[in-house]
Amino acid sequence: MCLDPEFFIEASKAAEKARQEGYEDLYEVLKANRFTKDDLLVAGLMEEKEILSTADLHNQRLTVKGRRFINSNRRYQLFLVHENRREKLLDKLRQFHPALRDEAALLSIAW
Numbered sequence: 001m002c003l004d005p006e007f008f009i010e011a012s013k014a015a016e017k018a019r020q021e022g023y024e025d026l027y028e029v030l031k032a033n034r035f036t037k038d039d040l041l042v043a044g045l046m047e048e049k050e051i052l053s054t055a056d057l058h059n060q061r062l063t064v065k066g067r068r069f070i071n072s073n074r075r076y077q078l079f080l081v082h083e084n085r086r087e088k089l090l091d092k093l094r095q096f097h098p099a100l101r102d103e104a105a106l107l108s109i110a111w
Contacts, residue, residue, distance in 0.1 A: 011076035015076070024081050044066070046063060
């Protein structure tokens, strides 16, 4: 299956609707906080897919643990973080990223 232009138009609409409901794109949250997709793998929130199709936009999928922090729209292959879960997700990622964990501790002392 190939993804046609209509798929991307509809995915964009779904992403906008999610934003209006308090969701952010997972990868935007990661980038804004200096995390990468690899950090999700290390924290056990995502895992590599073993089989990919031509219709797959991502080569990772959520784990059971990851679903506690991240929502997915399977139809449009969106990974979303609700504003109520954002800080919990970032705290979980910091547990597995020593440099950022230590930096957060230093910043809390400085303030």
